[in-house]
Amino acid sequence: MTDPVAALREIHSRIDIAAKAANRDPASITLVAVSKTYGEDLILPVIESGQRIFGENRVQEAKTKWPPIQDRVPGLKLHLIGPMQSNKVKDAVELFDAIHTVDRPKIAEAIAAEIKKLGRSPELFVQVNTGEEPQKAGIPPQMTAAFVNVCRNKLELPITGLMCIPPIDEEAALHFGLLAKLAAESDLTGLSMGMSDDFETAIALGATHIRVGSAIFGART
Numbered sequence: 185m186t187d188p189v190a191a192l193r194e195i196h197s198r199i200d201i202a203a204k205a206a207n208r209d210p211a212s213i214t215l216v217a218v219s220k221t222y223g224e225d226l227i228l229p230v231i232e233s234g235q236r237i238f239g240e241n242r243v244q245e246a247k248t249k250w251p252p253i254q255d256r257v258p259g260l261k262l263h264l265i266g267p268m269q270s271n272k273v274k275d276a277v278e279l280f281d282a283i284h285t286v287d288r289p290k291i292a293e294a295i296a297a298e299i300k301k302l303g304r305s306p307e308l309f310v311q312v313n314t315g316e317e318p319q320k321a322g323i324p325p326q327m328t329a330a331f332v333n334v335c336r337n338k339l340e341l342p343i344t345g346l347m348c349i350p351p352i353d354e355e356a357a358l359h360f361g362l363l364a365k366l367a368a369e370s371d372l373t374g375l376s377m378g379m380s381d382d383f384e385t386a387i388a389l390g391a392t393h394i395r396v397g398s399a400i401f402g403a404r405t
């Protein structure tokens with residue numbers, strides 16, 4: 185049985201070490217604790233130990249799980265890290281403080297419309313399909329700059345960064361390096377990259393947001 189509080193402490197010390205090795209301020213790295221599939225029994229102790237930023241990959245799961253917790257604990261921030269259907273965009277813009285998965289024109293348009301309607305804007309990352317995998321969401325690398333321009337200029341979306349999920353069987357560093365290069369080309373400072381198995385590599389390559397689930401909460405069943 186994992187102790188998520190001890191695991192979280194361990195992750196923080198690994199973040200500190202990786203940041204120092206890269207001459208970076210650990211405070212410039214946001215840890216998103218990915219709580220998808222886990223229940224309150226594991227999440228509440230992690231909140232009590234100070235974690236405030238959580239990641240979920242499904243709008244529906246987040247919508248049933250988090251509002252009761254948010255009623256009790258002020259200051260929690262929720263990040264959407266999974267792909268979204270168009271009919272979930274309204275719920276997502278209402279519930280989330282950041283959306284890491286702006287991954288196609290249709291979704292960008294729907295987010296822009298909801299932001300105008302609701303007068304509330306989450307922080308937004310464009311998901312890039314750095315491995316150009318057919319089954320994976322995201323904008324192809326060579327189209328990223330043009331897509332970011334459309335989001336900014338036509339849709340007036342405040343895009344702050346890029347996000348990627350490297351192919352499982354490839355060297356993650358190559359994909360993190362590519363994402364950093366694409367972000368620099370578009371003058372974006374946010375880099376959402378790195379998970380339980382590779383967040384230290386991501387920090388070395390400039391990650392500003394790491395998304396760590398199983399290394400904190402234990403294996404998902």
Ligand SMILES: *Cc1c(COP(=O)(O)O)cnc(C)c1O
Nearest residue numbers: 218241265379380395396397398
């Ligand atoms: C589940 C998930 C994570 C966390 O993965 P772990 O390997 O459990 O750390 C990070 N990013 C995305 C997009 C995910 O879906």
